[in-house]
Amino acid sequence: MRTVVGNRTVGEVMTGEVVRARPGTTVEEVARLLASHRISSLPVVDHDDKVMGVVSRTDLTRRQAARGRPGPPRRRFLGTVRRAVRVGPARPPAVTARELMTSPAVTVHPEQRVVDAARIMERRRIDRLPVVDEEDRLIGITTRRDLLRVFLRxxxxxxxxxxxxxxxxxxxxxxxxxxxxxxxxxxxxxxxxxxxxxxxxxxxxxxxxxxxxxxxxxxxxxxx
CATH class of the missing domain: 3.30.1340 (Histidine-containing Protein; Chain: A;)
Incomplete structure (x- = not known):
């Protein structure tokens, strides 16, 4: 009889250390996190670590474009980072991650197959997927690079x-x-x-x- 052992799962390739934001995290702090960790997006979690949404560089540049900021997306993103370290005597009310995030977030579970996660990334045109448990609590992150390590051999x-x-x-x-x-x-x-x-x-x-x-x-x- 032929025996087939199950496929690789997301839980085997995910990273447990996740850069995250809270709903009240300011856009400037989100920009700093994205830039300093060189990542394209990060999950927004509540007090119980349940994923509420995701904030990406695209969300930041879209906000800058809506405010009439000139220049290509990368320049607008870097402009947000520079403004994050600028201190002024009078600043407008901070925009928070809650206002900027894309919700609901696209997530995966650790027991899902790597091939299925890869298809989700391709279909949704994203590079990172929060990994959640059965109660939607954040337990890890899997990236396109993680998946490519499995496939590109x-x-x-x-x-x-x-x-x-x-x-x-x-x-x-x-x-x-x-x-x-x-x-x-x-x-x-x-x-x-x-x-x-x-x-x-x-x-x-x-x-x-x-x-x-x-x-x-x-x-x-x-x-x-």
Missing amino acids: TDEEIRADVAGVLAALVPAHGADRLDVAVRDGVVTLAGSLEPDADASVPLRAAWRVEGVVGVVNRPADGNG
């Missing part, structure tokens, strides 16, 4: 890494007796282990290799 690179990992299991499981083939990130392990070996061990080991999106076990008799 050649099958040959993946095959070499899987073969190396399996070789490390010898002699405990006889994994060197398995033939490894990779196509589009899906690993096929053909052959048989030692009679008393746990067949799930090489499957789990192969699945942990970066770039692997699925693992197929094909027994030596070819009846899988």
